[in-house]
Amino acid sequence: xxxxxxxxxxxxxxxxxxxxxxxxGQEEPAAIAEEENLPVEFILYNGAEPETIDPALISGVPEHxxxxxxxxxxxxxxxxxxxxxxxxxxxxKISSDGLTYTFKLREDAVWSDGTPVTAQQFVxxxxxxxxxxxxxxxxxxxxxxxxxxxxxxxxxxxxxxVQIRALDERTFQFDLxxxxxxxxGMLAHYAFSVVPTHVIDEYGDDWTExxxxxxxxxxxxxxxxxxxxxxxxxxxxxWNRKAVQLDQVTYLPIEDNNTAYNMYKNGELxxxxxxxxxxxxxxxxxxxxxxxxxxxxxxxxxxxxxPPLDDARVRRAxxxxxxxxxxxxxxxxxxxxxxxxxxxPMKGYQPPETFSDNAEKARQLLAQAGYPDGEGFPVxxxxxxxxxxxxxxxxxxQQRWKETLNIDVELVNQEWSTYLNNxxxxxxxxxRAGWAGDYKDPNSFLDLFISTSALNGGNYTSAEYDELxxxxxxxxxxxxxxQVLAQAKKLLMEDMPIAPFYxxxxxxxxxxxxxxxxxxxxxxxxxxxxxxxx
Amino acid sequence: MxxxxxxxxxxxxxxxxIIITVxxxxxxxAPGGPFAREKAVPDEILRNLxxxxxxxxPLVVQYGRYLFDVLRFDLGPSFRYKDHDxxxxxxxxxxxxxxxGLVSLGAALTLGIAAGIVxxxxxxxxxxxxxxxxxxxxxxxxxxxxxxxxxxxxxxxLGWLPTSGWITGRYGxxxxxxxxxxxxxxxxxxxxxxxxxxxxxxxxSDYVRTARAKGLPGGIVxxxxxxxxxxxxxVSYIGPAFAQIVTGSVVVEQIFRVPGLxxxxxxxxxxxxxxxxxxxxxxxxxxxxxxxxxxxxxxGYLDPRVSYD
Numbered sequence: 145x146x147x148x149x150x151x152x153x154x155x156x157x158x159x160x161x162x163x164x165x166x167x168x169g170q171e172e173p174a175a176i177a178e179e180e181n182l183p184v185e186f187i188l189y190n191g192a193e194p195e196t197i198d199p200a201l202i203s204g205v206p207e208h209x210x211x212x213x214x215x216x217x218x219x220x221x222x223x224x225x226x227x228x229x230x231x232x233x234x235x236x237k238i239s240s241d242g243l244t245y246t247f248k249l250r251e252d253a254v255w256s257d258g259t260p261v262t263a264q265q266f267v268x269x270x271x272x273x274x275x276x277x278x279x280x281x282x283x284x285x286x287x288x289x290x291x292x293x294x295x296x297x298x299x300x301x302x303x304x305x306v307q308i309r310a311l312d313e314r315t316f317q318f319d320l321x322x323x324x325x326x327x328x329g330m331l332a333h334y335a336f337s338v339v340p341t342h343v344i345d346e347y348g349d350d351w352t353e354x355x356x357x358x359x360x361x362x363x364x365x366x367x368x369x370x371x372x373x374x375x376x377x378x379x380x381x382x383w384n385r386k387a388v389q390l391d392q393v394t395y396l397p398i399e400d401n402n403t404a405y406n407m408y409k410n411g412e413l414x415x416x417x418x419x420x421x422x423x424x425x426x427x428x429x430x431x432x433x434x435x436x437x438x439x440x441x442x443x444x445x446x447x448x449x450x451p452p453l454d455d456a457r458v459r460r461a462x463x464x465x466x467x468x469x470x471x472x473x474x475x476x477x478x479x480x481x482x483x484x485x486x487x488x489p490m491k492g493y494q495p496p497e498t499f500s501d502n503a504e505k506a507r508q509l510l511a512q513a514g515y516p517d518g519e520g521f522p523v524x525x526x527x528x529x530x531x532x533x534x535x536x537x538x539x540x541x542q543q544r545w546k547e548t549l550n551i552d553v554e555l556v557n558q559e560w561s562t563y564l565n566n567x568x569x570x571x572x573x574x575x576r577a578g579w580a581g582d583y584k585d586p587n588s589f590l591d592l593f594i595s596t597s598a599l600n601g602g603n604y605t606s607a608e609y610d611e612l613x614x615x616x617x618x619x620x621x622x623x624x625x626x627q628v629l630a631q632a633k634k635l636l637m638e639d640m641p642i643a644p645f646y647x648x649x650x651x652x653x654x655x656x657x658x659x660x661x662x663x664x665x666x667x668x669x670x671x672x673x674x675x676x677x678x
Numbered sequence: 679m680x681x682x683x684x685x686x687x688x689x690x691x692x693x694x695x696i697i698i699t700v701x702x703x704x705x706x707x708a709p710g711g712p713f714a715r716e717k718a719v720p721d722e723i724l725r726n727l728x729x730x731x732x733x734x735x736p737l738v739v740q741y742g743r744y745l746f747d748v749l750r751f752d753l754g755p756s757f758r759y760k761d762h763d764x765x766x767x768x769x770x771x772x773x774x775x776x777x778x779g780l781v782s783l784g785a786a787l788t789l790g791i792a793a794g795i796v797x798x799x800x801x802x803x804x805x806x807x808x809x810x811x812x813x814x815x816x817x818x819x820x821x822x823x824x825x826x827x828x829x830x831x832x833x834x835x836l837g838w839l840p841t842s843g844w845i846t847g848r849y850g851x852x853x854x855x856x857x858x859x860x861x862x863x864x865x866x867x868x869x870x871x872x873x874x875x876x877x878x879x880x881x882x883s884d885y886v887r888t889a890r891a892k893g894l895p896g897g898i899v900x901x902x903x904x905x906x907x908x909x910x911x912x913v914s915y916i917g918p919a920f921a922q923i924v925t926g927s928v929v930v931e932q933i934f935r936v937p938g939l940x941x942x943x944x945x946x947x948x949x950x951x952x953x954x955x956x957x958x959x960x961x962x963x964x965x966x967x968x969x970x971x972x973x974x975x976x977x978g979y980l981d982p983r984v985s986y987d
Contacts, residue, residue: 193945195758195759195760195761198761201760203715203717276725276726277729278730279729280723281715281719283723284719297722298722349761353761370759370767371771371937371938373847396935399941403829403841403842406834406842407842409834410834412841412843559948561714564714564715564716565710599717599718
């Protein structure tokens with residue numbers, strides 16, 4: 145008998161397991177009904193799980209989208225053009241030498257707990273951001289333009305070295321290292337944000353928890369369950385509260401972009417910020433597919449220290465041998481733009497034509513470098529991070545080099561962190577890379593290749609190039625400065641330490657007959673405060 | 679018996695210690711680090727970051743500090759998800775993985791064992807072939823095919839279920855169906871085949887023949903002798919299967935957006951999020967070790983030949 149009971153118990157355990165599982169979530173329906181009563185909820189696919197919502201620590205695109213809801217800096221973004229428009233700043237004055245900026249803050253700019261946003265908080269926030277102990281990744285942006293920032297951030301000087309000051313409760317002033325004409329655009333970036341220092345003093349690192357959170361943006365944090373969702377609701381104390389029309393914005397972290405695309409098609413998402421490569425042909429036929437050129441460039445870096453790639457003629461030959469139109473039209477098929485330079489076209493700056501695809505010239509250059517018809521050319525490697533798109537492009541380039549130049553390359557793919565490590569330490573012959581501009585100025589791209597740049601993985605060094613970039617950084621904005629930058633770009637494309645392939649086109653899925661206030665722009669920035677239901 | 683339990687419980691400690699030590703050093707050997715970004719971090723900022731996370735100390739000192747923290751059940755801050763520590767990330771995601779895992783494993787065991795018994799009793803008949811065909815399909819089609827196909831049919835075409843989400847979201851319990859079915863299939867398949875083979879074995883054994891010869895009714899023979907004997911291999915499979923289903927359902931979690939531990943398990947390794955890698959490895963090991971322990975105890979009840987005294 146005892147044994148029968150045991151057998152029954154064993155089976156019962158199995159059924160018990162199922163029953164337990166079922167009970168786990170049965171109390172939920174009430175909460176759902178509540179959610180459905182909300183007038184307008186806007187749900188979007190936000191890419192990876194946000195790493196943090198502390199503006200001083202964020203570094204990615206998903207975090208940036210959330211930042212735009214929760215915070216507002218001196219400037220914010222125009223939803224149509226992504227140009228800077230006044231945020232917390234009401235007005236500003238620029239000194240005649242272009243080095244000192246004085247901002248008047250809005251009187252009605254307050255935190256979500258009702259306390260005013262003060263000039264002193266800007267000073268404290270920026271110093272917190274630069275403090276080496278905060279270890280902010282994006283500090284380099286402030287280091288570039290604010291006088292004394294780099295010294296404090298690297299620990300060479302104290303906070304007093306940073307040239308920022310509160311003249312009174314509502315007047316904030318800073319000095320620049322040079323008359324960077326793009327600084328207003330930078331100020332909308334999270335690297336120049338203001339944080340509720342009074343709340344951080346009270347809660348320390350826990351200030352980003354939903355129950356402690358205080359922000360000054362159009363929305364405030366309501367709920368954050370990692371890997372599931374992050375929701376924000378309107379901030380009642382926001383100075384432009386009446387402009388905010390959505391009643392809730394839900395950010396969904398989704399690792400699988402096919403799932404996101406299916407959700408969008410099924411009506412479970414209002415905005416999908418990406419379209420999977422396999423679905424692009426289908427998506428292009430839909431009228432809710434929004435596609436436009438953005439400031440991201442795809443390129444190959446040559447390791448300029450390894451022969452034969454140390455010879456500019458070889459690098460030019462390799463670059464010219466590729467047919468960029470073919471990459472864009474036959475491989476990518478996404479509507480990208482072939483790139484004949486590192487800087488994408490942007491308002492007021494049309495990049496000069498510096499070279500074109502030319503297989504014949506490529507062969508000549510290779511012959512001049514001592515490898516007629518590819519004879520004696522050593523086999524080298526092309527490194528890319530494991531991905532279907534990168535692989536297709538690498539295979540195309542490999543075949544193209546074989547056909548036009550008769551040289552052999554091997555393809556090596558590595559997992560993301562390994563690839564990054566090798567690329568950044570210069571352990572490669574040729575590596576795939578990409579770069580997204582942080583602000584709308586050619587400098588955001590050209591700055592990468594100065595010899596002291598940490599991002600210059602190919603170790604390109606040219607005193608002349610460094611000088612031109614340095615010179616441009618001391619010039620006020622305008623045609624003359626652009627000429628110097630164009631000169632630098634021309635030089636870069638002669639030395640060809642990189643081979644640009646194309647400028648990305650960004651695909652978004654959103655039904656613009658239903659939602660207003662959403663526009664395509666080159667930075668792919670779409671503030672939620674401007675989105676409304678038609 | 680008591681002595682055995684205590685001995686096994688104490689045995690956990692050195693095992694865990696070895697796992698922690700080995701994985702601590704192995705993950706550090708992988709190229710790259712937690713601060714690797716597409717936009718390379720300038721040197722002085724990298725130094726700030728390393729100082730903040732004590733990565734500028736010698737590795738042995740870091741190891742000592744980590745071990746000390748683990749002893750106090752503190753798995754440290756996440757290198758990547760800066761607003762959370764590893765404890766809270768695991769506490770938030772493990773229950774979701776457990777729910778999905780228990781439901782799937784429960785379904786797989788019930789259906790798998792039932793299919794196994796029926797197939798064994800009706801060997802080489804239509805029922806047997808049907809179940810074993812389903813099982814073969816279940817074993818051979820990978821999860822990343824089953825999941826999207828289910829989604830395509832039941833969410834996109836028929837519109838019966840939401841594409842993805844979790845039971846705490848707006849669609850509630852419905853969201854559990856597709857991930858659970860997807861995850862059940864391979865385990866069902868494995869258990870069905872395993873139990874069929876083992877029941878067949880038992881059906882032909884001497885003690886079953888003896889029981890039948892004694893004139894016991896068929897039902898009693900099956901429930902009292904065949905099932906108990908035949909379950910032994912299945913029981914020993916539960917331990918690793920459970921640990922695997924809880925932490926290894928990454929694919930299903932990604933496709934159906936289940937906020938579980940599996941995603942952290944994989945993402946943390948890709949991100950070189952050292953502390954989170956360690957945290958998930960420790961949780962996984964503890965589950966595996968404990969499950970094996972329980973399975974051993976269960977064995978004692980099921981198999982009269984096993985004794986722990």
